[in-house]
Amino acid sequence: MISFSPCAVWAKTASFSMGWAAFMCISPNVKEEGAMKEDTGTQDTPYTEDTLVEQLELCVDYLWKSERHELIADINKPVIAVFEKRRDFKRLSELYYDIHRSYLKVTEVVNSEKRLFGRYYRVAFYGQGFFEEEESKEFIYKEPKLTGLSEISQRLLKLYSDKFGADNVKMIQDSNKVNPKDLDQKFAYIQVTYVVPYFDEKEQQEKRTDFERHHNINRFVFETPFTLSGKKHGDVEEQCKRRTILTTSSYFPYLKKRIEVVEQQSAEMNPIEVAIDEMSRKVSELNQLCNMEEVDMIRLQLKLQGSVSAKVNAGPMAYARAFLEEKNAKKYPDNQVKLLKEIFRQFAEACGQALDVNERLIKEDQLEYQEEMRTHYRDMLTELSGIMNEQVSL
Template identity: 40%
Template sequence: MYEAINGVYKILCPIHEANRDFKKLASVHGKLQDAFNKVYNQRMFGTYFRVGFYGCRFGDLDEQEFVYKEPSITKLAEISHRLEEFYSERFGDEVVVIIKDSNPVDKNKLDPNKAYLQITYVEPFFDTYELKERITYFDKNYNLRTFMYCTPFTLDGRAHGDLHEQYKRKAILTTSHAFPYIKTRINVIHKEEIILMPMEVAIEDMQKKTQELAFATHQDPADSKMLQMVLQGCVGTTVNQGPLEVAQVFLSEIPEDPKLFRHHNKLRLCFKDFTKRCEDALRKNKSLIGPDQKEYHRELERNYTKLREALFPLINRKIPQLYRPLPLKEIFHRALM
């Protein structure tokens, strides 16, 4: 809450100034300096988990979901062990069962004599318009009511499959109050699920890789090890289901379904942005390395050149239907709208 201190002292300072209370003014400005230093430095906020309760043994909690706020270094295994231990003391060791996945729970398949807990790591979720206002690290960790988690799946029931088979279920949770709150758990009052098709999953993955590249490139102070690790993951020749394979699977052919034209074009543009970010990252890495890493950098450049040449025909293949000129009648109609 260091960000709120300045606003409070803006009210108090004129009072101390009017009273000529310089001792208190000195104390206030000292506290402001400490607060601003804390704001400037990276701080550890909370980590969030969704906990679902299933089974009549939980009483009113049956089929209820909560978002728990934990210290930022808390791992999924830690909170799972703690809750399992807590409810085992209450119901018995043989009664409490932890559901290991994040798939939708079918109550008909559960043992009515047992108490089930489903624990999933969740992240704060922001709409695009919110990100324009939530600029700082504090903004993105304060007044949080919406959280998200993703579950990969395939149509035949497996969690993971080939790229063209990989779907993703995004669950967006809304809590009754915002974190931080006086309680460390808040109940979920609304849940929305969105199913992403394989091409949409590929778009999200490429956007994430591009964002990681941009972050590693512009990080201040620069971290050459992190930059090289991200670069290796993007242009390395041994990367399974890497960018080249994604492009070959989804961009080799124009989709037959017109509904996929926009997704195809969006993925193509994602790859253009991705290759530009790779160039920026290589340029940054070249300025950071010492003489002992020059050969490694040349290898990264060779791998990038091969990747760019392989991607070129794929990302420059446009769908004619998206770029044909509009009829004059339609242009006139849109102008009137």
């Protein structure tokens, strides 16, 4: 991602009294550069409007290269102000054409998933004798494109094996909470966990595009499955999970590859809460796919298949049988059972809408597949109606 050094330039350019604060819409990280106004070592540096324009034009070039087209208009605003003041209509026409092209590109790729904004990993270091001030600290690493867990793990293992010796470095393979006192102090330990950006309910509504879900983010989440019997995985009636939310000191995208974690919150979910969470996610995903301007047929059909034709002991109906059948529902709080029932009603509606969208868009060679999905859907509704003791309609 680009450096926001033009913020400091703007702060020293008398024509623009707002200074770095005007770039807050681009990145909250510019607050870190606000202190540069007080840097006495740069007072004699000649900053001019032309310096500002040059720096911002460089920023725009990097935005094109990084495929962050949504930011180009905002970065160009102060440049437009300069050329409006100078009555430089030729440059203004070029700027507005550039903005026009950026928005055309946004409409082309906004929900296509053609842009790969990267993946995120929590990396924790343990071993006072090796990591010194970084011991027991956690960082979020932003990795390019589709970097997998094994790839970053192997890279870090090699990096620190070269530094400390291959026999002295161990990788922690799970996401469980680590107590440093339980570790052998003769070794350096590295724990790598895949995380995704975290959004609360309000942010879920506001951040609708892939770009918005990877821009100006500083909270990340991962989940750790467990059962009360001590096993990691079990039947849905015993499957619990721990959700951990991490907050970083700055926002991604950032000038550095990693940012330190400054806050951690964990919450545990019992089995019916896991069902509520998983089914809510399925409803949200189906609705999002159905409401896209350009529907991703492959993703839609994969979600449909996993929703209406899952195996007997897996998928949504496994949750319905485990928690909503009358003999089982009595074991759980009434309010949670009612909530799960309502989510299943929404799920049935979302599946129906997804089938309608799929039917509208498929070609003739998929008509048989569509009818098969319809049959599975009807069977699901019939079973769900029996489980919930109500008519769940098509």
